[in-house]
Amino acid sequence: MVLAQLGGSISHALKRMNDATVVDEKVLSDCLNEISRALLQADVRFGTVRDLQANIRRIVNLEALAAGTNKRRIIQQAVSSELCRMLDPGKPSFTPRKGKPSVVLFVGLQGSGKTTTCTKYAEYHRRKGFNPALVCADTFRAGAFDQLKQNATKAKIPFYGSYTESDPVKIAVEGVERFRNEKCDLIIVDTSGRHKQEAALFEEMRQVSEATKPDLVIFVMDGSIGQAAFDQAQAFKQSASVGAVIVTKMDGHAKGGGALSAVAATKSPVIFIGTGEHIGEFEVFDVKPFVSRLLGMGDLSGLINKIQDVMPADQQPELVQKLTQGTFTLRLLFEMFQNLLNMGPLGQLFSMLPGFSAELMQKGKEKEGQAKIKRYMTIMDSMTDEELDSTNPKLMNESRIIRIARGSGRLVRDVMDMLEEYKRIAKVMKNIPITKDVNPNSNTYMQQIIKALPPNLLKQMGGVAGLRTVMKQLSPKRVMS
Structure with missing residues (x-):
């Protein structure tokens, strides 16, 4: 979807700005020019793009900023707010109400x-x-x-x-x-x-x-x-x-x-x-x-809403309980794949996960990614209960892998690829602490989350304050309501 390319171009412009040693007028101009080009290539009217650039320049006055001000964050917030303003006319549309014609x-x-x-x-x-x-x-x-x-x-x-x-x-x-x-x-x-x-x-x-x-x-x-x-x-x-x-x-x-x-x-x-x-x-x-999502910062609240739409309410506590046990098994991976396939286009879903879209789903190859997930699920269908529920990495020996390959009609290499993917996802899940009582205001918990995040992700999310907002969206109280 070309809209994803627009988001990629804008987030790339912001990343280049974030990576600059010093944010000065030239860096700001280069960033705004790159964003403007991306919008024009996406068929946004020239007048709209011109207004957006002028408004951002009016908000971001580098010379007037006090020493020590986080210029990168101010520029990113200005870009975000102006894009929101372009898309939001300031008044909601009529919303139908149940029971009233x-x-x-x-x-x-x-x-x-x-x-x-x-x-x-x-x-x-x-x-x-x-x-x-x-x-x-x-x-x-x-x-x-x-x-x-x-x-x-x-x-x-x-x-x-x-x-x-x-x-x-x-x-x-x-x-x-x-x-x-x-x-x-x-x-x-x-x-x-x-x-x-x-x-x-x-x-x-x-x-x-x-x-x-x-x-x-x-x-x-x-x-x-x-x-x-x-x-x-x-x-x-x-x-x-x-x-x-x-x-x-x-x-x-x-x-x-x-x-x-x-x-x-x-x-x-x-x-x-x-x-x-x-x-x-x-x-x-x-x-x-x-x-x-356009800026590459994810949409965890949207992902939670999709999970609520697809997964029956009585299964949500069970999934949370499994995640809180700290053991990520192949059976749990199978269930996650099953739910993801029911939720919609995988490229959109992974764009809701901040920082992980490139790892889990390559842009422009969503169909190949979906086929890969279905292939992995076929392989897991040929596993025994012991293999699906095991947390022992040494259990999957050569003879088991050959048997699973024959049973699923896949190559041994495909089974090995699936196991490597499982290990990678399990490592990510292990590094992100999930507890029943998520307290985004807890400094200890926040430090754990910060350590688990990819290097540049915290900066993209707007620092610790932005991370706290995300964690509030992720709280089980909201998921289970």
Whole structure:
């Protein structure tokens, strides 16, 4: 995903600044120029990039800083806050509430993935306890109703549409009324799109909007449209009172700068990002964690949320107990791999782990990494209970390794690779103290954590203060709630 390359470029610029012997005006200029180039290459508008650079320079006045001030941290905080400001319009979008009927209207150009996104949005809220329903008011595109019907059936979500009625306003009104009577609390209306912005599209959107009186209008934007995003988003905002944005197709070559442009044009927040074609490939967009990942500082709170979504609540205490016992076995590694595969794209998950993404998952090779994990799990399936639960490194002798290779249909070299990977991960887990009572204010505990972190990670996280914030996010009290 090219958005990850943007984050890599920005974090690289900050790393070069951190590695400089002295932070002076030249170092600051080089850092800002490198960040600006990365944003422009990601299709962020020139005016937006120019404003960001000017704002950072206004915040960071090197000559006015007192002696002994941590200039590196001030620059990093300024970059982070300005990126957050670019992505955050300062006002939240409408949030549906369970039990209270809400109508959400989806708009966008044809080909942006609008119909698929409607189903993803419905399925996300269904998992949160809502009773959603889908209405197909797209009478322009042949096959639109069939597509929505197929997606909704697969997700087990009620739907409404018509093969004979050509008036989208009538279909929308009938569908909304039907699902209101059926006590659905989230009614999602999919509207027509066009290949380009034209008067007929905007007039139809206006009519459907007036007839259904939606609580929220969501603009669905193809993440790969680049510089055209600003003008396109602005046109939809003027015609349909857009209140939120969803950016799709962020799993391929989309550069992601369009998300920044859409926020600037609509003054509305990005609320979700589509990261693939499947229904589950849909993630909540939260500005601060997103920028944190963009800068290479991880998003542990996001990772915890994913764990809570995927792992049943009754299994969470069991996992914590196993980790607190201080023994990291092959069986526990197998369970962790199993949970990771259920959580979503592995590249995104490892980007949430500060400092470990390069070790565990190489950028641009996520599919190979996923295949490797599945291969390792196949090998572990051929192990005995004794082998899976053992903490004795001498147990895995040559005869056992050969037997496991034959049983799993893999080469002996593959088994050896898996065991080496296990030893490396076990060493990392051993160095990070995990206790039932994490007290981020304890100096002793903090010193243990600091010793376990990779060399440059503490600096990236904003020093001890930043580390304390991360540890509060990691506290079991939050995980188990």
